[in-house]
Amino acid sequence: MTGQLSREEIRQRVDALGPWFHNLDLNGVSTAPVHFLGDYPTVKWRRFSHVVPDRLDGKSVLDIGCNAGFYAMEMKRRGADRVLGLDTDDEYLAQARFAADVSGLKIEFRKLSAYDVGTLGEKFDLVIFMGVLYHLRHPLLALDLIHEHVARDLLLFQSMLRGDDRVDSLETDYDFWTTAQFDRPGYPKLHFIEHKYADDPTNWWAPNRACVEAMLRSAGFAICAHPEDEVYLCRTTARPQAEGPVYPRRSEIR
Numbered sequence: 001m002t003g004q005l006s007r008e009e010i011r012q013r014v015d016a017l018g019p020w021f022h023n024l025d026l027n028g029v030s031t032a033p034v035h036f037l038g039d040y041p042t043v044k045w046r047r048f049s050h051v052v053p054d055r056l057d058g059k060s061v062l063d064i065g066c067n068a069g070f071y072a073m074e075m076k077r078r079g080a081d082r083v084l085g086l087d088t089d090d091e092y093l094a095q096a097r098f099a100a101d102v103s104g105l106k107i108e109f110r111k112l113s114a115y116d117v118g119t120l121g122e123k124f125d126l127v128i129f130m131g132v133l134y135h136l137r138h139p140l141l142a143l144d145l146i147h148e149h150v151a152r153d154l155l156l157f158q159s160m161l162r163g164d165d166r167v168d169s170l171e172t173d174y175d176f177w178t179t180a181q182f183d184r185p186g187y188p189k190l191h192f193i194e195h196k197y198a199d200d201p202t203n204w205w206a207p208n209r210a211c212v213e214a215m216l217r218s219a220g221f222a223i224c225a226h227p228e229d230e231v232y233l234c235r236t237t238a239r240p241q242a243e244g245p246v247y248p249r250r251s252e253i254r
Contacts, residue, residue, distance in 0.1 A: 010102060017095050022068035026102045031068065031095070041070050048227040049074075052126075052156065056080035062124040062150055064114050065132035069096030069107065071156075075126065076105045084124075086112040114142040123152040130158035130231075133212075135202045139190075143219035147236060155221050155234040163189055163208035165229075188214040 005013070010029045014020070023032035023039055037043070053059075057079040063072040066085030076083045085107060087093050093109050100107045112119070114132060127150055133139045146155070168186030181187055188211035197203040207215070212232070216223060218241070221234035 005102065013098060017091070017098060020068055020095060021092075022070045022095075022099075024068060024070060024073075024099050026099055031099070044228070044231075045070070045074065048231045048233075051225045051227045051233045052078070054078060056126065059125040060084075060122075061126045061128065062086070062117075062120075063128040064117065064146070065130070065135075066096055066109065066128075067092050067131070069099050069109070071128050071130065072096065072107050072109075073100055073103055073105050075128070076100075076107055080126075082124075083107045084120075085109045086114075086117075088113050115145060117145055118149040120150060123150055125152050126154045126156065127151045128156045130156065131160075133157075133159040134205045134207065137204050139205055140215055140219065143215060143221070147220040147239065151221075151236045153236055155216075155232075155236065157212075157216065157221070157232045157234060158228075158230045159207060159212050160203075161209055161212060161230055162191060162206035165209045167210040167213060186210050190215075 007028055010026050014026065014029055014031050018031070020031040022041060023030055023035045032040070055078060056075060059080050060082040061072070061075040061080045061084070063069075063075070063083065063085040066072050066087050069085055072083050072085040085096055087096070087109070088111060090111065093111055096107075096109050100109075114129070114136060115138070127146060129146060133142070136142050164185035166186035168181075168184050170181060170187070174181060189208045190211050191206040191208075193203050193206060195201070197206065213223060216232060216234055218239070220237055220239035222237045223232050224235050225233040227233070
C-alpha cells in the first residue's frame with residue numbers, strides 16, 4: 001500500500017513517525033535532513049561498504065539494533081535472501097517497517113534484544129552489530145550470545161570508541177604483583193558511564209580500541225578488516241577459552 005503513496009503522503013508519515021536517527025531517502029523524502037552527524041548513516045557507510053560482499057545472494061542477514069533499518073535495507077539491496085532486523089524500541093521498528101515498505105524491500109522486523117537472540121533458533125551468514133555494544137549493561141555477554149547462537153560466518157561490528165587508540169602488545173598472563181600494564185595507554189579499557197554521556201542515559205560504556213579488539217577475540221570473532229575507525233569485519237571462529245555465557249544452560253542448573 002505504501003508503494004502507492006505520493007511524496008507528500010510519505011512526508012506526512014515520516015513526520016508522524018519522527019524523530020528519526022537514520023537519515024533515509026524515501027522516494028525523495030529525507031527522514032533526518034538536519035542530523036548532527038550529517039547524512040548519517042550514509043556518510044559512515046561509504047567509508048566501509050567495500051568490505052561487505054557486493055552480492056549476498058543466497059545469504060541470510062541479522063541486523064541487531066536495526067534502528068530505522070538503514071543497514072538491513074542495504075543488505076537486501078545487495079541481494080540477501082533473508083534479512084531480519086531486531087530492535088527493542090517500538091518507534092524505531094515502526095520507522096523501519098515503513099521505510100522498507102516504501103522502498104519495496106521485503107524485510108522482517110521483530111522486537112527483540114541482543115540478549116534474546118538464542119530464541120531465534122537459527123544462524124545467519126552475516127550478523128550486523130553496529131552501535132549497540134556501548135548501550136548494553138552487559139556487553140561481553142551479548143557478544144558471547146551472538147557467537148553461540150546466531151553467528152555462522154561474518155560479523156559486521158561498530159562501537160563508539162573513546163580514549164587512546166594504541167593497542168599494546170601484552171603477555172597472555174601476569175603474576176598478581178605485576179600491575180604496571182593496567183596504566184599503559186594501549187591496555188584494553190572499558191570506561192563505565194554511571195549517569196549520562198552525550199545526554200544519553202543508555203550510553204553505559206566507552207571502550208578504547210584495544211578493549212573492543214580484545215573483546216571481539218575473546219568472544220570468538222577473528223578480525224578480518226578494520227576499514228573505519230570504529231568498524232570491524234570479523235569471521236566467526238572457535239572461542240579461545242572454553243567458557244560460554246556467564247550463566248549456565250538450563251540443563252546444567254542443579
